[in-house]
Amino acid sequence: MWDSLQYLNMQGHWAVLTLCWLGQLCVALNLRPQIANPKLATSNPTLTTIALEKPFCMFDDSLSPGSSYEVYLYAMADSESTVxxxxxxxxxxxxxxxxQDTNGGQLGPYRAALFNVPNCASPPMLADVVNVKKVxxxxxxYLFRVGDDVTCLYDPNFPGACNPPLAQDTTYRFKYLLVDVNAGVVKDQTLWxxxxxxRRVKQSSTIDTWPGRRSGGMIVITSILSTLMFILVAGFLASLYFIVMAPEEAVTETRHESRTTEQGAPRSRGNSEVGNQ
Known part of the structure; x- marks a missing residue:
């Protein structure tokens, strides 16, 4: 039942976007930032990032000809006062x-990014995602990834809004603003x-390994067995070495004895001859 509701909700959301792209429905007041479609952003959220859909067609009714606009994205750690x-x-x-001012969004909303208003008349073709050259x-x-800049906090000359990594295992909310660049005022905004x-880092004891989860005791037993196997293999190789080398040493000793005997024989004959004389 829950899967069916999620499916209908996703289909409804895509229907809204489709109508927006056709220029038939664009009302920012009742819309809010959405997490990216899992087909386009896998493993989302991550430990330190969250990918959002850009606000296609959300602000078209608020755009005035001849004016320049930008979209501001604000982020804040979720709390009772966030909305x-x-x-x-x-x-x-x-x-x-x-x-920095808000302690990473814990004390209030901070401006995470600013970008041009997405072109509702010419949205990206989602079918091109399968094309490696266009994806x-x-x-x-189509997407904006919050928390994707790992260097801006350490660069004192960094221009624009800083979008540093988010905190792990932390809940956030986001809001889009339509800003008139010339007047410097907000013309429209979404809901939070x-x-x-x-996500949070998994503890090593909770990580499943193939072919099944192994406890600490099993890891110790495996280590001991591996060590014993190494000792057995080393002993087997050592025995082969002594078996191969032993005959060569025996032959050397035999040759040494035979030479000694041959050298002693003439001396005994010489002594007998002197006695006879």
Whole structure:
């Protein structure tokens, strides 16, 4: 039952996007950032990143001809006050809070990224995902990965919004803003997203190994057996060595004795001859 509901929800979401791309339905007020389709972003979320769908067709009704716009993405660690947290000041200007200012989103929302408004009239062709030459461009147009920049926190001259790795095993919410670049004010915004949680590191004792999960005792037994097998193999090789080398040493000793006997024989004959004389 739950799988069926999830399937219907996903189908409904794609239907909304399709209608947006056709220019028939674009209402940002009732929309919110969505986690990326698992077919396009596998292993999502990761330990430190969450991939989101870009806001295609969400803000078309708020766009005015001749104006320049950008999309701001805000992130915040989920709490009871997140859904009521504002991302603008009293003059409708977007907050300039950073990752450092908010302790990674724990104290409030921070601006994680800004990018151009996705082109609703010319969206990426999802069928091109199977094309190796086009898949990278399609994913860049369609997705944005929060937490994908591992260097901006350590670069004092980093331009723009810093998008550092997220905390592991932490729940976040996200919000898109449409900002008029010329006026510097927010023209529209989405709701806060549903909670999205990063993964946590698995403990070594919980990791399954082929052909089945092994406990610490089994690992110790396996190590002991491996050591004994090594000793047996070493002993077998040593025995082969002595078996092969022993005959050669025996032959050497035999030759040495035979030469000694041959040298002693003439001396005994010489002594007998002197006695006879």
């Amino acid at each position: 009521s947290s504002a991302v603008t000041d009293n003059s409708s200007k977007p907050l300039n809070t950073t990752f 990278s461009d399609v994913l860049k147009q 997203s549903d909670p999205m949680k990063t």
